Amino acid sequence: MSNPAASDTADQAVVIGASVAGLLTASVLSAHFDRVLVVDRDLLPSTPEPRSMVQQEHHVHLLLQRGKLIIEGLLPGLMEDLEREGALVADLCLDVKCHHAGRWKRRWHSGITAHYCSRTLLEHVLRRRVSRIENVRIAAATDVEGLIFDETNRRVVGVNARERNNTLREIRAALVVDAGGRGSKAEQWLAGVGYGAVEREQIVTHLGYVSGIFEPPEGFRADWQVLLCLPKLPAQKQMAVVSPIEHGRWMVTAGAWFGQQPNPDLTDFHDYLAKLPIPDLSEAVRSARLIGALKRYRMPGGLRRRFDAMADWPESFLAIGDAVCSINPIYSQGMSASALQVDAIRPHLHRVKGRRDACRELQAAICQSVEHPWQQAAAVERRFEGVGDRPSLSDRLRFAYFDRLLVASAVNRKAAIALLRVNNLMAGPETLLGAGMMLRALLAPVGARFSQHLGETL
Known part of the structure; x- marks a missing residue:
């Protein structure tokens, strides 16, 4: 990774942050600018090692089907690169043993797959691929301290960047894109030159996660590749997942809303898993060996910055990725939401x-x-008492319908795949409102024997 030189070029784009959003943005900008410079304050290791400034990478991540298709379209062969590095491809219905809202879900072939690996590996492979684009450079250990505006404050013309040796440089650019993540300073930078406050949408649910990498017991055999326990919301607030990653290891994440996650202590972690509604995760993980230390990550909740609602916007500047929309990681939408944003601007x-x-x-x-992903997550989390406005009658009816549909998805293949498509951002929620799906929701609570028959025939 190279260090940036001061530049006065008229055909350079600067991307702040070598995140998934930043790297994908650089890949599409490379077709429109002579030079694209990605600057990141972290050291950016040349091997798959955790980054010191990305705390959330120590936890389970999942690239949803829509995000995977977008990224593969931008960088063909990237998924094969991940597989060569050890990522495991799993069908999100057939290969996932899931206990959700008090019942085990039946499993069918869905054709909707995910590449299971650590976020560390995914970013490493993506960074390596983007760095090979001829007109893209990635500058490590370079912290952007502010935007440079023209004399009218109407156009961004570059950034002030401090390098590892504490040298402050002006880097000129025809376009600056802030992919600096949830901690983006774009709001302050814009307010400082008179653009006013940015409207925020926040869902405060005090999220917390504790995760560790485990080596499965020798000779371990199971009928699943992923083991998942999800709560019945809003009464239950705890979840956990055993997820395969590269080199035959597991990443195990235990998370919760409103501070109910375990402490990063192995005894407490095992106690937490033992109190889940099913014994399966506890039994699997208790006989596994922890590699390294447990890691904790906490965030207040979802955050969406409505830059689109501002009265004015500077020329030659964009914000993207978690700088725009940061969603509870439990829904696995973050990387795919970034891909959606890049895909939205690519043709223009x-x-x-x-x-x-x-x-x-x-x-x-x-x-x-x-x-779509923001409203999908918000609809779930606003069910918690005291989060957002009090649900209206129509809200409560909608909640009841989707609860019934969730029950149906546990025993009915078409309902399961329809929900999976929506959750993977392959279809909109309106696809769950057809007559056939409503019938499945209506029949969901029938006796177990009849439900099993429905699962084969409807």
Whole structure:
């Protein structure tokens, strides 16, 4: 990874942050600019090692089907690269043994798959691939301290960046994209030159996760590749997952809303798993060997910055990724939401150089592209008492319907795959409202024997 030189080029794009969002953005910008410079404050190891400034990478991550298809379209062969490095491909219905809301879900071949590996490996493979693009450079240990505006404050013309040796440089650019994550300073930078406050949507549920990498017991055999326990919301608030990662290991994450996660202590971790509604996770993990230390990650909740609602927007500047929308990691939407944002602007980037309001329009497209995953997560978490406005009658009816549909998905293949498609951002929630799906929801609570018959025939 190279260090940036001061540049006054008129055809350089600068991306703040070598995150998934930042790297994907750099890949699409490379077709429109002579040079693309990605700057990141971290050291960016050349091997698959955890980054010191990315705490959430120590926990289970999942790239949803829609995100996977977008990334593969941008960087063909990336999924094969992951497989060569040890990622395991699993069918998200057939290979996942899931206990959800008090019942085991039946398992069928769905054709909806995921590449299971650590976030560390995924970012390493993605960073390696993007760094090989001829006109892209990645500068490590470089912290962006602010935007450089022109004399009118109407256009961003570069960034002030501090390098590892404490040298502060001006890096000029025709476009600056902030992919600096949830901790983005874009709000402060824009407010500092008169653009006003940014509207925020927040869902405060005090999320917490504790995770560890485990070596399975020697000779361990199971009829699952992924083992998952999800709560019946809003009464239950704890979940856990055993997820395969590279080199035949497991990553085990135990998480909860409102601070009910375990402490990063192995005894407490095992006690937490033992108190889940099923013994399966506890039995599997208790006989496994912890590699390294347990890691904790906490966040207040979901955060969406409505840059699209601002009265004004500077030219030659965009914000993307978690800087725009940060969702509870339990829904595995973060990386795919970033891919959706990049995909939303990719066909329109040629307009950046020629149209005055191009960045304002692109920023609106970025913000709108995450409407589905944001609302999907928000609808679940607003069921908790005291989170958001009190549910209306229509809200309560909708909750009741989706609860019934969830029951149906445990025994009915079509309902299971329909929900899986929505959860993987392959279809909108309106696809769950057809007459056939409503019939399945209506018949969901029938006796176990009849439910099993429905699972084969409906």
